[in-house]
Amino acid sequence: MMPTQTIKYHPGADRLTAFSAGALPLSQALCISAHLQYCQQCRRHLTTLNQVGSQLFSDLPPMEVSDKLKNRILAQLDEPSQTKGLEQSGDSVSPDSSQQPADPHKKAAGNLPRCLNTLIPDGLKALPWKHLSPSISAAKLCNDVNGSKVEVIKIKPGGQVAAHNHTGEEITLVLEGSFSDSAGVYNRGDIIFRNKDDKHHRPIASQDAECVCLTSVEAPIQFTGFFARLFNPFIRRSHYSS
Amino acid sequence: MVKKQTNITELGHLQELIEQVAKLRDRQAFSSLFEHYAPLLKSYSLARDPGAYLVADELVQEVLIKVWNKAHLYDAGKANPNTWIFTLARNCRIDYLRRNGRFGNEVTSEDIFDHIEDEQSGPFEQTLQKKTSQQVQNGLGKLPAEQAQVLRKIYMEGKTQQEAALELSLPLGTVKSRIRLALQKLEIIIRGSEK
Ligand SMILES: [Zn+2]
Numbered sequence: 520m521m522p523t524q525t526i527k528y529h530p531g532a533d534r535l536t537a538f539s540a541g542a543l544p545l546s547q548a549l550c551i552s553a554h555l556q557y558c559q560q561c562r563r564h565l566t567t568l569n570q571v572g573s574q575l576f577s578d579l580p581p582m583e584v585s586d587k588l589k590n591r592i593l594a595q596l597d598e599p600s601q602t603k604g605l606e607q608s609g610d611s612v613s614p615d616s617s618q619q620p621a622d623p624h625k626k627a628a629g630n631l632p633r634c635l636n637t638l639i640p641d642g643l644k645a646l647p648w649k650h651l652s653p654s655i656s657a658a659k660l661c662n663d664v665n666g667s668k669v670e671v672i673k674i675k676p677g678g679q680v681a682a683h684n685h686t687g688e689e690i691t692l693v694l695e696g697s698f699s700d701s702a703g704v705y706n707r708g709d710i711i712f713r714n715k716d717d718k719h720h721r722p723i724a725s726q727d728a729e730c731v732c733l734t735s736v737e738a739p740i741q742f743t744g745f746f747a748r749l750f751n752p753f754i755r756r757s758h759y760s761s
Numbered sequence: 762m763v764k765k766q767t768n769i770t771e772l773g774h775l776q777e778l779i780e781q782v783a784k785l786r787d788r789q790a791f792s793s794l795f796e797h798y799a800p801l802l803k804s805y806s807l808a809r810d811p812g813a814y815l816v817a818d819e820l821v822q823e824v825l826i827k828v829w830n831k832a833h834l835y836d837a838g839k840a841n842p843n844t845w846i847f848t849l850a851r852n853c854r855i856d857y858l859r860r861n862g863r864f865g866n867e868v869t870s871e872d873i874f875d876h877i878e879d880e881q882s883g884p885f886e887q888t889l890q891k892k893t894s895q896q897v898q899n900g901l902g903k904l905p906a907e908q909a910q911v912l913r914k915i916y917m918e919g920k921t922q923q924e925a926a927l928e929l930s931l932p933l934g935t936v937k938s939r940i941r942l943a944l945q946k947l948e949i950i951i952r953g954s955e956k
Contacts, residue, residue, distance in 0.1 A: 533922060533940045540916040541851040545859070545868045552873045562877060566890070567949050570897045572851065572916045573844035579917065581800030582807060588818050589795055592825050596788065633876035638867060661867040
């Protein structure tokens, strides 16, 4: 279980609502899910928000369903392939673990939120880190189809991220250590949202420890296509390199 | 508008059916769950994709097979039957969209939602959960139409706030504030504000 501590920076009500509804891009949802792993207060909110979804769902006008569909489903209950679902669903561990490198119920190395198990199966150290500057490294985890990029950023103690403009929204969740900018100090579990209008964005890691963050950055729209990448040699490899 | 009230006894009955599926692999109980939930699941899918009947049947099938396979994981202390089915349907929708390229491919709904643990699940939580459920149910029936509409767009139609704003020809800020006002009316106080 994650250590309980005071978290000061949370997602707003409307964003948590969209999360509960499943209406957030997965890149954003991943950061919110990681925050929830650390934050009991937001987990409670989510439980309630799920009830809003549940009630709206129960209030839907029922639509007639064919007997054909029912019979098709009933027939499938017998199929042996369906028992696979039982194994994958959680409580039994498949002995053939070579097929599933990331056992979803294994705690990720380094006490990471479990929503990152698939993307970081062997811990932070094993990620393909790239140096962006003497004090900053980054490892890309995935791209979302909306052009968002999810990365892990590592800042050495006292290291400072180059001043950068946001073309889209940037979400940052502290995984280890802490950092600060002109607006505050952020510790493990804190989640921060910045958009292009935010001026005070020059994060600096605390002096005593390395800071590791999960980030999701909305890419500028003109750069998201495959061809744009191909033909634009000036695209920086990472949002955080200066 | 007069709302159909899902009463406690109905929820209790649905809960028993899920337990019978879990413990006894009871096909009759499963069949009753189908009769109750399949029409709602179809409606849920069509809310997002009107006219897409094949997609709707696929969602009905996927969710109900999950009900059969995961019934033993259902925990009445954490969610009432409707909430459980809603979250299964939401996750199936996300994974369907993911498979069809609407979302990024590497992350599944399981990564996002299934590992969020809620440590307590006992009689106290169940009572609290029932109370909240009642409060939400009563509150939703009394919401101003414009607020309920925004909630439905987001929860049932799966719209982002931007999409909802575009469709309703409203500024994004208005959509956000309607959500907040609706939550306040439902007495869901969320303290977090984004910095
Ligand atoms: Zn929180």
